[in-house]
Amino acid sequence: xFEPVQLNLPPYPFRIKHDAGVHYIFDDIRKKYLxxxxxxxxxxxxxxFMIAQKGYPKSLIRLEGGLKLNTLQKRTDIVAFNSKxxxxxxxxxxxxxxxxxxxxxxQIARYNIVHRIPLLAVSNGxxxxxxxVDFERKSYQFLEALPEYLKDx
Numbered sequence: 254x255f256e257p258v259q260l261n262l263p264p265y266p267f268r269i270k271h272d273a274g275v276h277y278i279f280d281d282i283r284k285k286y287l288x289x290x291x292x293x294x295x296x297x298x299x300x301x302f303m304i305a306q307k308g309y310p311k312s313l314i315r316l317e318g319g320l321k322l323n324t325l326q327k328r329t330d331i332v333a334f335n336s337k338x339x340x341x342x343x344x345x346x347x348x349x350x351x352x353x354x355x356x357x358x359x360q361i362a363r364y365n366i367v368h369r370i371p372l373l374a375v376s377n378g379x380x381x382x383x384x385x386v387d388f389e390r391k392s393y394q395f396l397e398a399l400p401e402y403l404k405d406x
Contacts, residue, residue: 260378265301291348295378309402347377
């Protein structure tokens with residue numbers, strides 16, 4: 254059973270319940286309780302950080318969306334859209350015990366072959382990395398922080 258740990262993200266007043274020795278956390282986006290795993294703990298914190306600190310509209314965030322990569326079915330953790338319905342940000346979340354390595358960057362880069370999203374982030378709740386992709390120049394640039402949401406992001 255996962256016991257929540259302190260993350261390098263602001264604390265939020267999550268609704269957590271316990272049933273038969275299992276912790277559940279209420280997902281405000283999907284409007285249901287989910288099993289509280291270490292990765293879900295990070296995902297829920299990051300979503301609240303996006304909404305409360307960076308101004309991303311809750312209605313423009315999708316969690317655990319499916320994608321097909323070659324013949325494999327995969328899931329993106331968090332995708333945010335702009336007001337035109339275009340994907341503007343994809344975030345890959347890992348458990349706090351999982352270090353952010355090249356393998357994690359490779360994973361989100363593979364997902365982005367399908368999505369072609371200009372802003373990427375990876376986080377284990379303790380370390381966060383952000384980068385802006387320039388598809389024209391086939392390059393990327395690391396950013397110091399997650400950009401604020403803008404209507405035309």
